[in-house]
Amino acid sequence: MFVKQTSFTGEFVANDSSSQGSGEWTRDDWVSFADRLLAPVRRFASPGNGLVTFPGAEGGYGRAVDGLEGFARTFLIAGFRIAGARGVGVDDLIKFYARGITTGVDPTAVDRWVRCEEHPQAKVEAASLALVLDLTRPWLWDTLDALTQQRVIDYLAPVVGDETYPRNNWLWFRVVVQTFLRSVGGPWSQSDIDDDLARHDSYRRQGGWFSDGDGRAFDHYAGWAMHLYPVLWARMSGADELAGDHAATDVRELDSYLQDARHLVGADGSPLIQGRSLIYRFAAAAPFWAGVIAGVPSTSAGALRHAAEKIVRHFDDRGAPNNEGVLTMGWHDEWRQLAQTYSGTGSPYWAAKGLLGIALPADHPVWVTPPEPLPVEMRDFTRIISASGWAVSGTADDGIVRVANHGTSRDDDDALVGDSPLYARLGYSTAVSPLLDERGWAEPLEQSISLVDADGAGTHRSALVPLDVSTDDAAIAVAAASRWSAHLMSFASDQQGHGSGMTGDAAVVASVTAVSVLRGPWEIRLAKVNDVTHPGRWALRWGGWPVPANGSLVSTIRALGEDAVDTTDSRTGASPLAAVVDVPTVTTPVAAGTWHAVHITLAGRVERENPVRITIDAGLASISWPDNTSTVLRLPSAASESNLSHPELSHPNQSRHQGTPR
Template sequence: MTRSEALLAESITGWGRDRWAELADRMLLAVRAHASPGHARITPPGSPGGYGTAVDGLEGFARTFLVAGFRLAGEDGRDPLGLAEWYAKGLDAGTDPASPERWPRPEEHAQAKVEAASIALILDMTRPWLWDRLTDSVRDRVVDYLSAVVGDDTYPRCNWVWFRIVVETFLRSVGGPWRAEDIASDLAAHDSFYRGDGWFADGEERSFDHYGGWALHLYPVLWARMRGASDLAGDRTPLDVARLDRFLVDYVRLIGGDGAPLVQGRSLIYRFAAAAPLWAGAVAGVTSTSPGLLRRAASGMVAHFADRGAPDERGLLTIGWYDEWLALAQAYSGPASPYWAAKGMLGLALPADHPVWTAAEEPLPVERADGTWIASPPGWLISSTRADGLVRVVNHGTDHAVVGAQVGDSPLYTRLAYSTATAPLLSERAWTSPLDQSVVLLDAAGVATHRAGMRTLSVSQVGDAVVGASVACAHWLEAAPGQRDHGSGRQGVARDVAMVTTVSILRGPWEVRCVRLDPLPDAPDALREATALRIGGWPVAGDPTVTTEPGRAEARSGVLRSVLVPGPGLHRIGVHTEPDASPLGPNTATPWAAGEVTPGKWTAVAIGLDAGGQPGTSPAIHLVQEAVTVTWPDSTSTTTNLPTG
């Protein structure tokens, strides 16, 4: 490809394969200063993770090994940085029981099962340049280390099933131990997570998040290309690719015009790992999303972070979103955990003449036109607007729980809406008493109820708007002390108070949210403990300014604007401000409205989020007990029936 052709191919983002390679090499060289003498442990600066420094060091090796492997594979073994030799030394020390750098074994610590899969995957991918050149004694020790997973039935039934599949497939290819029943069981578990339309939940709960893409869609594609995997896959590979193909139709529409992924779900510190399913689509040769669109989406995503300081000036990835923000970590996060961002660099495993690198970049869906659509499996209503490049998701089906669960709301999963420009509040208060993007009842002390365990009633397209509804048994929660965040809501003692039905009508930058309270059938007096109904809007971060005036609460940060316009029965409005509650900026501001507790009667608010817009006109809401009609600012109307009973 000539230089002029390369410039044309990368004309939207400016990120071609050379620039991706430069970033990868910068990251790989930067971590060497934090490696142990034998290279087995790489421990970037920072406090030890929840699993201790030995696991931190193993994570650092295994996760950067992914980047190194992609570079070797994509260059057909050309290795100016000496990556194969450098990591071979680490394999030697890490598997040596007598070495002070030895890795925790899979039978000693569960996290080693995760990292073992990355090691096995890259040993297979780079076989001619690394595995085949190891000494017999090192190969024997690697096999012994990986063999601990065989027959181990303690793997969580979630994306972890792929770690055992990958390791045992590699072991089988080198004459090591493996069990066909392990692989069959894990493949069956994976298939049980499928929810339709290309979407997977990460386990039995309603855990829809980036793991669906960077794990449950990624590993089937890479596994199918491992040596001997075709013997094990049978005829399932076309189905796996078809599911990925369908998922990517939705996924590229969830990416903001600035390349931002949706700020939702756990393990957000992996950042541009969210590009992994895009590259998986290129590897698999999906047909519904073009190579030029796949690369534009992936390059936009890595550029989004690189342009905002991740990696940092040292070339390191810290715990955070852009810069370091430790509250974004989960209990399992350590200083090397962010290097699972490596998954988002899979494209480097493809050669320079692959169509994904030679095709001209194509605009994202949000860059082409406004759009609304539904993703039924997660219960999501989605709206994207070309003018500001924002994507908004209204959530009526995801909570990292099951229907009827009496747990606390996870800000990462259970809020009523997420976007590519906002993050849920993540302070301690946000975990125990929801405010942003919530419909709650307050007790006399101002403590809010939770909605986890809600039931989806419907999601549908109505003209050019999308409509969804859910009902929750609102409950206060006395959380058990000492809990460490794994992404899901807090456990504790729940006290039910009322049934809360919520209906959302979404179009463009506006959502109209209708709410009705009903007493509990078996405890009607419980509702008397509630002193107010409160509805929260979008949280904006940075250095926001706030405005409240009759009938309107607004928060602005730069060009980003969050607006809430209350409807009947909501007589109080305000803007909640809070420091250090978001990875997107030092301060946050969230509009809200509150009113009396009136059972059996609908109320409504209009909630808006845009970037660069003027105050303008908010939607007009005509609300009756059976239906709601919304007249949008452009005079278009949407009418939908409201649930009864």
């Protein structure tokens, strides 16, 4: 247990008064925000408190799962709240959830929980139940009657020996549940835990990163699942007898990861808008609190607390939760297209993970450690994240972080599928969202390089291969590169909708090699087309950043050194950030075997700029930037294009269970 006594400012009601100030949040502000999220729970609870079903359209798994999620995920918030108060002054909260547990595990109750053997999603929620029952053991578990305790054990027991868990972050759900079962005299399996810990190790990548499964699936799950659960698990009753040297290894990896993660938060607190499950919103703050609890050595507790606060307040200041105190399926406001097909009304409450800090007592040093600003709040920066194949640029003037993506793909390494806009775009940012309407899934436009035919059909870039490339001075500019088999898609009628690219029949058109060079708000993007195998008349279409129409953000794209057709494509209902977004594009001729280049900008305001110049000679690209600095890089050669730059990231011919992970 990592908590000590503190006070509770009220019972199970909202308290808004202290959470709207402009200064740094105190612990009371954090608690107040948590109480606001808990305040509506009773209103949407079933008669026995077993299910909490928030308003909105039924989720992909039905109302029973929606209600279970609503209970289990708000139980996380309640658990952190109870533990931080050490059970003092939170009697009403304890009573409400204790009654819900009693009802949930009662097989005769109308509002009982969906069981683990009845629906896979129950295995996910079981982990939240087990975590909080362990965390609040003296005030909840120990007060339940013997029959209810046995029913809880019976409810959790089917996870033992269950081999149907998807091969990704779900491994932690089985580890956590079995660790709790072991601590209360229930069934458990040493071999299950050993196997899951070995699988966890197999997902480790460079720099403390984790892929969410085999391959190169990099997203927020690296932080709010693969790094969070090891820290919480290590503090569960009896976990130290199971962990061996895993705990120390996990802290070292978390320490490295957090140094990258702080660079991926915008000055306005927005996390990178990339990857699935974005409706979990401020769950992105979870790894920073995990770093505080684990005591990572390289980043101060004040810097970690500040990062977590920036993320949570980003959403609180922009309407999440809404006026009813509810977290809807969306980003700021409700926007159902952002959710995966399996998501339900209780799903957004995994945002609870971002409130882990309230489990720390009022006398914990984190609450008085001076805050430290995010990297982008202090200065411009460039950074390479090798595991994910990301070149990163942040600018203090507008607070925007931009990522050029040349190593992340949700799908199997050799899968020719449609590009997932959540994973396969060439660029992501804290300031803009990929296009996520139906057309955005079927036709890459923003942040893409596509070969287009006379009818406008464009190619996809899944199954990309990261390549080695670097600049002469990474303090000035950073670069990343990749190669892919550009292919047209004919999509199947039945699609899963879990975040991966759409499947169907693929027709390879050519091989494309691309390089991104980032400095400040600018990117020089280069591409070369080889091995054109599909007959037709092709052009090369380059998509820029999608920005809200009539907004303040500046998005431009210009061809360098050749004729081009400039257009702006306006899309309605395609982004959670604005009703209408504009995507600038340029279309250039294709000359096989020749490097083409464009200049792309995403900035907070319009400024007069000197022109960008680029010369390519003997495999070297020399770039003159608008601020009169210069960069030289060696472009990928034919030999390098045939090899992976990070072989440890590639797992060819392995199929990955795409299941129903959340």
